[in-house]
Amino acid sequence: MDRSAEFRKxxxxxxxxxxxxxxxxxxxxxxxxxxxxxMRDQFFTTSSCAGRILLLxxxxxxxxxxxxxxxxxxxxHKLCVKDDVIVALKKANGDATLKFEPFVLHVQCRQLQDxxxxxxxxxxxGFRNSGITVGKRGxxxxxxxxxxxxxxxxxxxxxxxxTEEYIDFLLNVANQKMEENKKRIERxxxxxxxxxxxxxxxxxxxxxxxLQHALERETMTNLHPKIKEKNNSSYIHKKKRNPEKTRAxxxxxxxxxxxxxxxxxxxxxxxxxxxxxx
Amino acid sequence: MDRSAEFRKxxxxxxxxxxxxxxxxxxxxxxxxxxxxxMRDQFFTTSSCAGRILLLxxxxxxxxxxxxxxxxxxxxHKLCVKDDVIVALKKANGDATLKFEPFVLHVQCRQLQDxxxxxxxxxxxGFRNSGITVGKRGxxxxxxxxxxxxxxxxxxxxxxxxTEEYIDFLLNVANQKMEENKKRIERxxxxxxxxxxxxxxxxxxxxxxxLQHALERETMTNLHPKIKEKNNSSYIHKKKRNPEKTRAxxxxxxxxxxxxxxxxxxxxxxxxxxxxxx
Numbered sequence: 001m002d003r004s005a006e007f008r009k010x011x012x013x014x015x016x017x018x019x020x021x022x023x024x025x026x027x028x029x030x031x032x033x034x035x036x037x038x039m040r041d042q043f044f045t046t047s048s049c050a051g052r053i054l055l056l057x058x059x060x061x062x063x064x065x066x067x068x069x070x071x072x073x074x075x076x077h078k079l080c081v082k083d084d085v086i087v088a089l090k091k092a093n094g095d096a097t098l099k100f101e102p103f104v105l106h107v108q109c110r111q112l113q114d115x116x117x118x119x120x121x122x123x124x125x126g127f128r129n130s131g132i133t134v135g136k137r138g139x140x141x142x143x144x145x146x147x148x149x150x151x152x153x154x155x156x157x158x159x160x161x162x163t164e165e166y167i168d169f170l171l172n173v174a175n176q177k178m179e180e181n182k183k184r185i186e187r188x189x190x191x192x193x194x195x196x197x198x199x200x201x202x203x204x205x206x207x208x209x210x211l212q213h214a215l216e217r218e219t220m221t222n223l224h225p226k227i228k229e230k231n232n233s234s235y236i237h238k239k240k241r242n243p244e245k246t247r248a249x250x251x252x253x254x255x256x257x258x259x260x261x262x263x264x265x266x267x268x269x270x271x272x273x274x275x276x277x278x
Numbered sequence: 279m280d281r282s283a284e285f286r287k288x289x290x291x292x293x294x295x296x297x298x299x300x301x302x303x304x305x306x307x308x309x310x311x312x313x314x315x316x317m318r319d320q321f322f323t324t325s326s327c328a329g330r331i332l333l334l335x336x337x338x339x340x341x342x343x344x345x346x347x348x349x350x351x352x353x354x355h356k357l358c359v360k361d362d363v364i365v366a367l368k369k370a371n372g373d374a375t376l377k378f379e380p381f382v383l384h385v386q387c388r389q390l391q392d393x394x395x396x397x398x399x400x401x402x403x404g405f406r407n408s409g410i411t412v413g414k415r416g417x418x419x420x421x422x423x424x425x426x427x428x429x430x431x432x433x434x435x436x437x438x439x440x441t442e443e444y445i446d447f448l449l450n451v452a453n454q455k456m457e458e459n460k461k462r463i464e465r466x467x468x469x470x471x472x473x474x475x476x477x478x479x480x481x482x483x484x485x486x487x488x489l490q491h492a493l494e495r496e497t498m499t500n501l502h503p504k505i506k507e508k509n510n511s512s513y514i515h516k517k518k519r520n521p522e523k524t525r526a527x528x529x530x531x532x533x534x535x536x537x538x539x540x541x542x543x544x545x546x547x548x549x550x551x552x553x554x555x556x
Binding site: 133152163165 | 390393394397407408409410411412414421423427428429430431434439440441443444447448451
């Protein structure tokens, strides 16, 4: 079987099966994006989460935290209020931790080139920890990931270690991250919409050219000036950035203090390390 | 210029330049791994950090945290004690956050196949958020990343929001993560050592076969049974896992409650999503 036929077979198999996640359906905020990808021949999605705030309770087994001893006290894909967390914490008898987990999406791609273009979109939308996996037999997967996270231990052996005032403060921070996460998803969505517009113009372009065109148009028309400014979009930076700065970043070799682990507001590895003409 | 010659030129340029990071040198814990990669024709490293605990102080500008208003109050690549954090916190006048950032490494690779094999090593060592980036002109980069993190807001507008007891508890958690991070680096190192042994046997194998051989040997000889058990190494799981389970994971399509954002102890996307025969 050739590569394309094999890909179509995998896709049909995967999409025809039931959604076995606890929730059993795609999160509202990403359903359009997921549908858009699954409608295209080049892609299908294998898992997604729009972003969530969750409270976990974990038993401690020696020094190692064991997944199997982990209990979910609370999970929400919306903004979260203090009282919900306070109530949920009453059920904690191990080490409870509050986490914000940003949007994550896994997309199987027909070819490496398809993964590359989606990867560019993801990076341009602020999902800087995105990356491609290529299996031995060429199976190609893109994971869209953000650097945006929060992980805060709240209780130890059932004893609450922080004040209610702190939990209130913490949820403000978590909710802000949830809002920023949503903006990034919207940015991915807006790129998608531009592709659709181009397609409806009846242009005889491939998906790749189409997306390039859409990205260029977006840069020109300044659709989301605020988000773009904040994200330091690599696409925009490729046009603007200072060659001296590029060089300096490129040679920042080891123990780099500005690595991707840092805040999302600086340039990502995919942008800064490659010379202008790569 | 052909691809190999171009790669050699990039490598020579990159490695001949000064290390412009704040620290100005490779972190002790990863220096062997970095040297090993840089000695091979297939790779060169462009940045690395062995893992660190840091305390950041950030000014708040509306809802957005601005990188440029961020000040480093403390950074250490070793275990951290409460008093150091308490002293550093006295200098905070914005929103101070304690972070644990795990090992991160960026490696430019000559070909996609070279990146694939390093990627497998990284996943098998527990660095589940690793991924490949391929530039338009074929420039191929592997980012080795962990899911292991910690990000805890401690003060707001200069006011400390937690107790000293909490900081002590938090540093225990951070230090445990630092130790686990070190184990994973050691696992990457041990795979490297096995390759070296094979090379010194004078076997006429390519790097790829060599690594496969090393991985197989390691599985057989059970070099680090404890670490392997904890990591749920994908290599080991490929041999053992239950086909029914694989199928179930594959069809867990959307809103997956066991996504990679979760704890490191479960199987990663790269393992669970691909069918046995990919």
